[in-house]
Amino acid sequence: MDTEKEIIDLVVARLQNLPSNKDISIGSSGEFTKDQLIDHVKKDDDVGKKMVAVEMDFLRSMKEGIFYEQHSASNNTKV
Amino acid sequence: MNNTALATTPRSDPTTRYISSWAEKTIEELKSKQLQFIVLAKERAVTSILESMLKKHSPSLLFLNGHGGHDLVCGHNNEVLIQAGKNDAALKGMVTYALSCSSAQVLGPAAIKAGATAYIGYNKDFIFFISPEKVSRPLEDKTAQMFLEPANHVIVSLAKGHTAGEATDASKKYFLKGIQRLISSESSVDDREYIRYLIWDMRSLVCQGDRDAVAVND
Numbered sequence: 699m700d701t702e703k704e705i706i707d708l709v710v711a712r713l714q715n716l717p718s719n720k721d722i723s724i725g726s727s728g729e730f731t732k733d734q735l736i737d738h739v740k741k742d743d744d745v746g747k748k749m750v751a752v753e754m755d756f757l758r759s760m761k762e763g764i765f766y767e768q769h770s771a772s773n774n775t776k777v
Numbered sequence: 778m779n780n781t782a783l784a785t786t787p788r789s790d791p792t793t794r795y796i797s798s799w800a801e802k803t804i805e806e807l808k809s810k811q812l813q814f815i816v817l818a819k820e821r822a823v824t825s826i827l828e829s830m831l832k833k834h835s836p837s838l839l840f841l842n843g844h845g846g847h848d849l850v851c852g853h854n855n856e857v858l859i860q861a862g863k864n865d866a867a868l869k870g871m872v873t874y875a876l877s878c879s880s881a882q883v884l885g886p887a888a889i890k891a892g893a894t895a896y897i898g899y900n901k902d903f904i905f906f907i908s909p910e911k912v913s914r915p916l917e918d919k920t921a922q923m924f925l926e927p928a929n930h931v932i933v934s935l936a937k938g939h940t941a942g943e944a945t946d947a948s949k950k951y952f953l954k955g956i957q958r959l960i961s962s963e964s965s966v967d968d969r970e971y972i973r974y975l976i977w978d979m980r981s982l983v984c985q986g987d988r989d990a991v992a993v994n995d
Contacts, residue, residue, distance in 0.1 A: 717967040723792045725878030726844040756973035
């Protein structure tokens with residue numbers, strides 16, 4: 699099993715834990731039910747890739763200890 | 778600079794209905810503060826009216842609600858309101874907060890280059906959850922509240938006279954408090970599933986330009 703497939707399986711497993719009675723709004727991509735989201739992730743399309751990005755960001759934030767360190771919450775940039 | 782704020786609150790679909798309802802609630806609660814809000818709601822949230830109001834009132838703060846992309850923010854029926862390289866100079870001299878997807882990627886930096894004082898926005902999609910049975914009454918949706926209250930805290934903080942940088946940090950802190958509450962044993966297993974999405978929104982929020990800029994002058 700390659701890493702990409704493992705990640706998709708992980709994200710699908712996470713999404714299955716979402717409450718069934720809620721929809722998710724992803725900006726201009728629209729609103730989705732849990733089952734629709736899982737389909738998008740399995741298809742690995744744009745919406746599915748966004749869900750994978752959320753999961754990867756979550757794993758990174760856990761590694762950074764974001765839950766407990768307020769300073770790590772700030773990632774402002776100057777232009 | 779005067780203490781006037783301009784806000785756009787389109788309502789073309791469930792997402793814009795939600796963000797605009799919560800934005801208007803926030804503005805309503807700020808009525809006694811120093812900042813005077815002018816709201817361009819629904820079909821008034823279009824380019825021609827926005828540009829005319831920006832010229833007429835020279836607001837110190839622009840609060841955009843709507844769908845967005847890397848280089849743009851939309852208004853009613855997804856009409857493009859502000860776009861990088863087109864009319865980004867309209868943001869010159871003011872603090873802008875865009876509750877919109879991804880616009881801090883290209884539009885924010887372009888606006889700063891064109892003379893905007895500060896641009897607060899999201900460099901990725903803004904994601905939130907909706908309770909389908911509450912779609913006609915977004916303000917009663919406690920799930921959406923977990924996301925939209927911290928997001929609107931940028932405006933609350935700016936209206937209290939805090940700087941753009943402080944307002945951004947205050948909003949992030951609000952998100953973090955919600956996340957920490959969900960981690961605690963008091964929250965339901967279902968609610969804990971929202972944590973990763975709150976973290977996503979919190980980390981996507983950025984302040985560009987002058988972090989010391991303010992929207993309220995004494």
